[in-house]
Amino acid sequence: MTNQQEATATVSLPADPGALSPAEARAVFRSGLAVPTAGWSRGFAQANLIIVPRELAFDVLLFAQRNPKPCPILGVLDAGETTGPLLAGGDIRTDVPRYTVYRDGQKVDEPTDINEYWRDDLVTFIVGCSFTFESALREGGISIAHIDQGVNVPMYRTSVRCEPAGSMSGPLVVSMRPIPASQVSDAVRITSRYPAVHGAPVHVGNPHELGIADLSRPDFGDPVQIAEGHIPVFWACGVTPQAAVMESRPALAIGHAPGHMLITDARDSDYLVP
Amino acid sequence: MTNQQEATATVSLPADPGALSPAEARAVFRSGLAVPTAGWSRGFAQANLIIVPRELAFDVLLFAQRNPKPCPILGVLDAGETTGPLLAGGDIRTDVPRYTVYRDGQKVDEPTDINEYWRDDLVTFIVGCSFTFESALREGGISIAHIDQGVNVPMYRTSVRCEPAGSMSGPLVVSMRPIPASQVSDAVRITSRYPAVHGAPVHVGNPHELGIADLSRPDFGDPVQIAEGHIPVFWACGVTPQAAVMESRPALAIGHAPGHMLITDARDSDYLVP
Numbered sequence: 001m002t003n004q005q006e007a008t009a010t011v012s013l014p015a016d017p018g019a020l021s022p023a024e025a026r027a028v029f030r031s032g033l034a035v036p037t038a039g040w041s042r043g044f045a046q047a048n049l050i051i052v053p054r055e056l057a058f059d060v061l062l063f064a065q066r067n068p069k070p071c072p073i074l075g076v077l078d079a080g081e082t083t084g085p086l087l088a089g090g091d092i093r094t095d096v097p098r099y100t101v102y103r104d105g106q107k108v109d110e111p112t113d114i115n116e117y118w119r120d121d122l123v124t125f126i127v128g129c130s131f132t133f134e135s136a137l138r139e140g141g142i143s144i145a146h147i148d149q150g151v152n153v154p155m156y157r158t159s160v161r162c163e164p165a166g167s168m169s170g171p172l173v174v175s176m177r178p179i180p181a182s183q184v185s186d187a188v189r190i191t192s193r194y195p196a197v198h199g200a201p202v203h204v205g206n207p208h209e210l211g212i213a214d215l216s217r218p219d220f221g222d223p224v225q226i227a228e229g230h231i232p233v234f235w236a237c238g239v240t241p242q243a244a245v246m247e248s249r250p251a252l253a254i255g256h257a258p259g260h261m262l263i264t265d266a267r268d269s270d271y272l273v274p
Numbered sequence: 275m276t277n278q279q280e281a282t283a284t285v286s287l288p289a290d291p292g293a294l295s296p297a298e299a300r301a302v303f304r305s306g307l308a309v310p311t312a313g314w315s316r317g318f319a320q321a322n323l324i325i326v327p328r329e330l331a332f333d334v335l336l337f338a339q340r341n342p343k344p345c346p347i348l349g350v351l352d353a354g355e356t357t358g359p360l361l362a363g364g365d366i367r368t369d370v371p372r373y374t375v376y377r378d379g380q381k382v383d384e385p386t387d388i389n390e391y392w393r394d395d396l397v398t399f400i401v402g403c404s405f406t407f408e409s410a411l412r413e414g415g416i417s418i419a420h421i422d423q424g425v426n427v428p429m430y431r432t433s434v435r436c437e438p439a440g441s442m443s444g445p446l447v448v449s450m451r452p453i454p455a456s457q458v459s460d461a462v463r464i465t466s467r468y469p470a471v472h473g474a475p476v477h478v479g480n481p482h483e484l485g486i487a488d489l490s491r492p493d494f495g496d497p498v499q500i501a502e503g504h505i506p507v508f509w510a511c512g513v514t515p516q517a518a519v520m521e522s523r524p525a526l527a528i529g530h531a532p533g534h535m536l537i538t539d540a541r542d543s544d545y546l547v548p
Contacts, residue, residue, distance in 0.1 A: 058332040065335065065347055073339055078440060166352060195469075195547065273469065273547055 018042040025263045026087060026095035034098045034112045036152055036259040038131065045197070045268050046261035047074055047086070048127040048238030049096060050245065051114075051254040054079045057123040059166035063244060064125065066163040070172055070240035072128035072196050074266065080120035086264040092124050098257035100242065105249030110257055117254060127238040128197035129261055130175055132268045133190065137177075140190045145178050145224040152259040153177070154218035155237050159211025160202075162240065170244030173220070173237040174202060174210065178230035187233055196271040203234040210234060220258040292316040299537045300361060300369035308372045308386045310426055310533040312405065319471070319542050320535035321348055321360070322401040322512030323370060324519065325388075325528040328353045331397040333440035337518060338399065340437040344446055344514035346402035346470050348540065354394035360538040366398050372531035374516065379523030384531055391528060401512040402471035403535055404449055406542045407464065411451075414464045419452050419498040426533040427451070428492035429511050433485025434476075436514065444518030447494070447511040448476060448484065452504035461507055470545040477508040484508060494532040 011033040014020060017040040020028070025041045037046055052060050057079070064071035075086045082092050094113040101109040101117055111117075130153075134144050146153045153175045160172040179187045184204060192200035207215055215232060216223045220239055226232060245253040256262065285307040288294060291314040294302070299315045311320055326334050331353070338345035349360045356366050368387040375383040375391055385391075404427075408418050420427045427449045434446040453461045458478060466474035481489055489506060490497045494513055500506065519527040530536060 054332075058328075058335065061332065061335045061339065062350055062352065065339075065350060076336055076339060076439075078336065165350075192547075273466075 022087075022263045022265045023089060026090045029097045030091065030094045032112055034260065037097060037261045037263060038147065038152070038259065041263045042135070043268055045074070045264050045266040045271060046129045046131045047264050048129050048241070049092075049099075049254070049256040049262055050125045050127060050241040051092075051122050052245070052250060053119070053252060054121040054123055056167065056250050059168045060125060060241065062165035063162065063168040063241065064127070066165050067240065069198060069202060069236035070162065070238065072198065073125055074128050074196065074264070075126040077124035077126075079123050081124070086126055086266060087262065088265055092262075093118050096256050096260060096262050098260040100255045100257050102245055102253045102255070104251060105246045114254055117252070122254075125241070126262060126264065127241060128271070129238050130198045130235050131261065132197040132271055133194040135268060136190050136194070136272070137187060140186055142179060142183050142187055142190075145226070146222070149224055151222035151224060153221050154215070154223055155220035155239055155258060156210070156212045157219045157243060162244065167248050167250070168244045170240065170247040172202070173240040173243050174234040175221075175237045176215065176218075176232050176234050178224065178226040179233045181229055181231050184231055184233060191235065193273050194271050195273060198236045198238070201233045202236050205231050205233075207232055207234075296361075296537045296539045297363060300364045303371045304365065304368045306386055308534065311371060311535045311537060312421065312426070312533065315537045316409070317542055319348070319538050319540040319545060320403045320405045321538050322403050322515070323366075323373075323528070323530040323536055324399045324401060324515040325366075325396050326519070326524060327393070327526060328395040328397055330441065330524050333442045334399060334515065336439035337436070337442040337515065338401070340439050341514065343472060343476060344436065344510035344512065346472065347399055348402050348470065348538070349400040351398035351400075353397050355398070360400055360540060361536065362539055366536075367392050370530050370534060370536050372534040374529045374531050376516075376519055376527045376529070378525060379520045388528055391526070396528075399515070400536060400538065401515060402545070403512050404472045404509050405535065406471040406545055407468040409542060410464050410468070410546070411461060414460055416453060416457050416461055416464070419500070420496070423498055425496035425498060427495050428489070428497055429494035429513055429532060430484070430486045431493045431517060436518065441522050441524070442518045444514065444521040446476070447514040447517050448508040449495075449511045450489065450492075450506050450508050452498065452500040453507045455503055455505050458505055458507060465509065467547050468545050469547060472510045472512070475507045476510050479505050479507075481506055481508075
């Protein structure tokens, strides 16, 4: 609750964040509120961020092309651009609730805006997020543990290596949702229809095969309780590029803080395949 | 028939090109045969090529990301790499039947290999091709005019502009297949299941809206006869990056010659979504 307490000192939480338009939500975050975005602007796609200097941009884009499940690119703001069609009228430097700043692969700051870090050679990659298919899962009768338990989704570094690209290499990061055994098939089927936002699960059932020793200790986000008869199901996660940045150690890189996403003007349904 | 005559002087056409494995087909082209690849290595995906210097590679990859229907990237060989998983044991400099070499946006050569043009800073983009869904259309009972008529698919520059990316900008290029009116819906449905190889049509029925004045005069490939009651249906085409190269005028760029594709080790069915 630390982030929330700090933020609500200056900007108050809207009564119904889910009813805000994406532009309204971004304006709230621009004013300094720093809370996780789950449930905000219902029906609109939320996204991960990775921002790097132009000299690293080809490697990042190629890394994404070679690892489309964890790194589905929804949009790119070219060097120095601070807005674009996914955030009409917005500003990528201020409109995400909280950022993570890396220098030489080390996290050095978690600011609520990145004005002081901005440079005209920074390229912004907007990466799909599995929050997009969560409403489809719920409409399909599948409850989402981390939403029901009021916490951030648990995310894990795995022992699976991504395909490297130039200077970029790193582990696959996954998000986990426990699913009742009788609904695993439905969860695969529903999420496979969203290939642009991680799509079908990468693994079902055995965390040890992914090199995850303890589900109760996620590397990002919060642990969730796994009910009797539920199977842990793993989806590729958009934090993967940040894990690669931490390994590749560029002089500067900026991401969102996990769970604190960019709320885009794209609708969840835009990413549904027929 | 000029290419074919020139080539068969040195390498003879296999008896059943459709039965060759992709590696066998690439070996034949490596030996110098220069014929269109329609019908070769049945069941395996054929691909467009665009090869540019490293300094232009981010712009090309971003152009592809912003224009995924005409430019679906299947694979990238990083600077200086001449082989990769899509052409195991192959060599991108020799394994395509015929290439097109551009200097400052002008076509200067159409060689059967690019050994003399190769440089260690060249990056190769392997781009999806609509040939991949033609067998699915035929299995769906839809005949393909250019196959039945034994010619190359007709392709047209349109008045539709692609989303630019850095130095890369240009028109959307489309391929056209005339489809019986009663089967247009089936053709849309079937090809929409192949989003990685151009997917659903971009336009149905009115060439003038695309700025195409005369269907009998394609900009690339051959004209086809359009039977009574058939509707011209247009799909985004992987020649689009070459059209952008011609506008953007980099010092050097290399593509395949239209219809003379790279035969990859990927199966057509690899690009079918569920």
